[in-house]
Amino acid sequence: MEEFRCGDCGATIVGAAVALVVIRLAFVTLCSGRPLGAAPQHVKTLIILGSGGHTAEMLSIVNVLHKDRFVPRFYIAAATDSMSLQKARVLEESLIAKGKISNRKVEEVARFAQIYRSREVGQSYLTSIGTTLLATLHALWLMLKIRPQVIVCNGPGTCIPLCLVAFFLKVAGFKWSFIFYIESIARVRKLSLSGLLLYKFHLADQFYVQWPQLQKKYPRAHFVGCLM
Amino acid sequence: MSEGAVDVKTVKKVVFVTVGTTCFDALVKSVDSQRVKDELWRRGYTNLVIQIGRGSYIPSKSSEGDGSFAVDYFTFSPSIADYLRSASLIISHAGSGSIFETLCLGKPLIVVVNEDLMDNHQSELAEELADRKHLFCASPQTLHRTIESMDLGSLLPYQPGDAMPVAKLMNKFLGFPSE
Numbered sequence A: 001m002e003e004f005r006c007g008d009c010g011a012t013i014v015g016a017a018v019a020l021v022v023i024r025l026a027f028v029t030l031c032s033g034r035p036l037g038a039a040p041q042h043v044k045t046l047i048i049l050g051s052g053g054h055t056a057e058m059l060s061i062v063n064v065l066h067k068d069r070f071v072p073r074f075y076i077a078a079a080t081d082s083m084s085l086q087k088a089r090v091l092e093e094s095l096i097a098k099g100k101i102s103n104r105k106v107e108e109v110a111r112f113a114q115i116y117r118s119r120e121v122g123q124s125y126l127t128s129i130g131t132t133l134l135a136t137l138h139a140l141w142l143m144l145k146i147r148p149q150v151i152v153c154n155g156p157g158t159c160i161p162l163c164l165v166a167f168f169l170k171v172a173g174f175k176w177s178f179i180f181y182i183e184s185i186a187r188v189r190k191l192s193l194s195g196l197l198l199y200k201f202h203l204a205d206q207f208y209v210q211w212p213q214l215q216k217k218y219p220r221a222h223f224v225g226c227l228m
Numbered sequence B: 001m002s003e004g005a006v007d008v009k010t011v012k013k014v015v016f017v018t019v020g021t022t023c024f025d026a027l028v029k030s031v032d033s034q035r036v037k038d039e040l041w042r043r044g045y046t047n048l049v050i051q052i053g054r055g056s057y058i059p060s061k062s063s064e065g066d067g068s069f070a071v072d073y074f075t076f077s078p079s080i081a082d083y084l085r086s087a088s089l090i091i092s093h094a095g096s097g098s099i100f101e102t103l104c105l106g107k108p109l110i111v112v113v114n115e116d117l118m119d120n121h122q123s124e125l126a127e128e129l130a131d132r133k134h135l136f137c138a139s140p141q142t143l144h145r146t147i148e149s150m151d152l153g154s155l156l157p158y159q160p161g162d163a164m165p166v167a168k169l170m171n172k173f174l175g176f177p178s179e
Helices: A002-031 A054-064 A083-097 A125-146 A159-171 A193-200 A212-217 B025-032 B034-042 B081-086 B096-104 B122-131 B143-149 B164-174
Strands: A043-048 A070-078 A110-115 A150-153 A178-182 A206-209 B014-018 B047-051 B070-074 B089-092 B109-112 B136-138
Touching: A002 A159, A043 A054, A043 A159, A054 A070, A054 A083, A054 A150, A054 B096, A054 B164, A070 A083, A083 A110, A110 A125, A125 A159, A150 A159, A150 B164, A159 A178, A159 A193, A178 A193, A178 B164, A193 A206, A206 B164, B014 B025, B014 B081, B025 B034, B025 B047, B025 B143, B034 B143, B081 B096, B089 B096, B096 B109, B096 B122, B109 B122, B109 B143, B122 B136, B136 B143
Parallel strands: A043 A070, A043 A150, A070 A110, A150 A178, A178 A206, B014 B047, B014 B089, B047 B070, B089 B109, B109 B136
Antiparallel strands: none
C-alpha cells in the first residue's frame, strides 16, 4: 500500500510538472509578439551575421537603428566565416569616425564572437546530428554569457540554435529576449528553413518579409519592402 | 550598338563576369565559349574580365590590340566594386550581394543561375527581378541566346532599398519613441 501511495505521489508530481511546463510554454508563446509597454533606456542587442548576403542585409539594418538605444551590440557569425565580423567591425569603426556615436572605442559599444556551425554546406545529415549538438551547446554558452534583450537575425543556419536557446531561456524564465526576424531578400516565394521554423513555432516576436508574395502566404509577417 | 557597324572598335567596352566566393565552372566555361564571345563581340563589347573564384576551369587569356576580343581573368579580389564600375555589362552568379551591388550602380546585368546547387532558392530572386525588368536571367546553356536577344533599353532602373521600415517597426514594438 505504501508503495502505491508513493507511486501515486510521483505520478502527481510528474503530472503537475508537465502541466506547469505546458502552461509556461503556452504563456510564452502567447506573449511572443506582444509589444513591450514602457521602453527601457537601451537594449542589449544580438545581431546574427552570415555569409551569402545575410551580413550585408543585417548591416543595412544596423546602419539605420538608433545607436544609443540598441547598445551594446553583440555580433555573432559562424566560425568558418571571417569576413562577416570584419565587415561589422568596419561599420562600427565608421560610425565612430563619422561621429554618429559619442563613444571613442568600438569595444565600448560592440563585441564580436564566433559560433560553431551546425552544418556545413554539403555535410551529411548523419554527422550533422553531432555538430548540431555541439553548436547548440555553444549557443547556450554564448546566450548565457551575452543575455541579449533583443535578437536580430535574417536566417543564416547559425541563427537556429541561438533562437532555440533564446526561446528555452524564455520558457525557463531565465531571460526574456525579443526576437526580430527579417527573411532574407533572396526569399521571394518561399521562406528559408530558419524562417519557417521561427514563423511556425512563434519563436519570433516580429517577423518581417521583403516581398509582398511572402506576406500573402504568411499573414503574421510584416511586409517591409526591400532592404538592399 | 547596332550590329555590324563596329568593325573597328575604338571604344573599350568591358564585360565583367563574377562567380562570387565559391565556384561556378559552368558559367566560366559558358562565357569562355566561342559562341558567347562571338555574340559579345557582335554586340560591340571588346574586353572580357572573368572572376573565376575557386573554380577549376581556367579560361584562355588573350590580349587586346589585334582587333579581337580580349579575355582576362582573376580568382578573387577584396572588392569587385571597381570592376563593376568600369564594366559596360555584368554577367553574374545569382548571389544577392553581387546582384544588388550591380543594380545599385545602374549597370546592365545578366544573372546566370547555377542549376547544380542543391537548394536552389537563388533562382527566385533572379526571376523576380527579371520579371520586374531590372535584369536578364539566363542559364549557362542559354547565355548566348540572352546576349543575342537582349534589349538593354528595356531595363528599368532599380531603386535602392531602405531599412527604415524595419527600424521603425522595431522601435514601435519596443516602445521607443519615433523620431
